[in-house]
Amino acid sequence: MEIIHLTYPEKPVAESGVIALGFFDGVHLGHQHVLQTAIEKGEELNLPVTVMTFDPHPKQVLGKSDDQIRYITPLDRKLEKMADLGIDRAYVIEFTIAFSELSPQEFVDTYLIAAGAKHIVAGFDYSYGRFGAGKMATLDFHSRGQFTHTTVAEQQADDEKVSSTRIRKLLAAGEVEAAASLLGEPxxxxxxxxxxxxxxxxxxxxxxxxxxxxxxxxxxxxxxxxxxxxxxxxxxxxxxxxxxxxxxxxxxxxxxxxxxxxxxxxxxxxxxxxxxxxxxxxxxxxxxxxxxxxxxxxxxxxxxxxxxx
Structure with missing residues (x-):
């Protein structure tokens, strides 16, 4: 898997493809469903599949608390799991104050349209642009007709959303076996x-x-x-x-x-x-x-x- 690090205002390489969006801490079963959906779309369209993720966590840059943000997976492990799933390329965008101030349209123009996106895949709760004002429901409008998209519905296990927050709570309670079942590995x-x-x-x-x-x-x-x-x-x-x-x-x-x-x-x-x-x-x-x-x-x-x- 090719890995490209970008710091705003650097732009991605223009190449037609499918792009999966997300922070993906843990690359848990919910994330894997997003990535697998992107891979299947890439096969359908005969296009390479790219992940666009961010580092560090937005809360580490924008948060007012002095508490250190703790992660389920470091970046290198996250990328390793993505490569194992069959992703072709990963863009890792440095999350900075300047990057966070992009409007939803500026984010789409600079990082999705400029990358040659033909189809976008993300979870139902994905947001983009300043203050997270861009939602999956607004992506059609911001796409300028350059790409289509798939919104992946909430994934559940035992009638509860599979999420990084849930996994953190399980680990804090010592429930490592339950956490492993959501991560797909210990x-x-x-x-x-x-x-x-x-x-x-x-x-x-x-x-x-x-x-x-x-x-x-x-x-x-x-x-x-x-x-x-x-x-x-x-x-x-x-x-x-x-x-x-x-x-x-x-x-x-x-x-x-x-x-x-x-x-x-x-x-x-x-x-x-x-x-x-x-x-x-x-x-x-x-x-x-x-x-x-x-x-x-x-x-x-x-x-x-x-x-x-």
Missing amino acids: YQIKGTVIHGDARGRQIGFPTANIRPEFAYVIPKLGVYATHVHLEDGRTFPAMTNIGRRPTFYETGEVSVETHLLQFDEDLYGQELKLEWIAYLRDERAFDGIESLKAQLAQDKIEAARRLNV
Whole structure:
């Protein structure tokens, strides 16, 4: 898949094609339906299919809050999933203040008509232009007769809309299995192994202390069954704790620590990918090292059971 980064006022290459529009955080089942609809339209019209997406999230640029925006998927993973689906090209437009001030007509002229769009595909709730004033219902008017479009209806699972917001809420509740069913794959994060306080090794459960490399949505504090993918391509079952280690610290920063089952090698400095498979229990403080070790032994048994190892 060809990837082209643009910063306003840069314009796309003029080439007839089908364009799918959206931010696509997570590239979840709803997004995949939009993309598949675009692919099918491309096959019908014998035209290449392009995704036009944006980075960073508009709220990160326009929001008044100082809170950091957290994402389900970083841009590179988002593009990888799109390529796997069969998209031919992706335009990644840098979302800036100047870009946000384009009127709906200016956006269509500069980025859709200029790109040679013959057909546009987007979800029913897609908006464009300053203040999101352009809607799918106004796209015919703004198209200047240069392209047609398909509006993809709301996709539901268990009688509820499939959305990035819903997936974030599931992750915040520790419901990683439900989140995976909407993503079409286990939720994953990548991070580098850094030095911790080595307390896990001292009590017989050595852990890799992982520093996430990106502003990911972090699941609810607690213990999980996970898969860990190493840089060399090997994959290991693991139990992973997200928390503040209350047995040892009254307060502290949230850490991500993973204990790989059937493994005893040095991982410092490596980039690992974690896949969240199942929630095991809440994080809690223990009255001593021995009670903590006993619980970790039970966690290890339960993680192995949930991971079928």
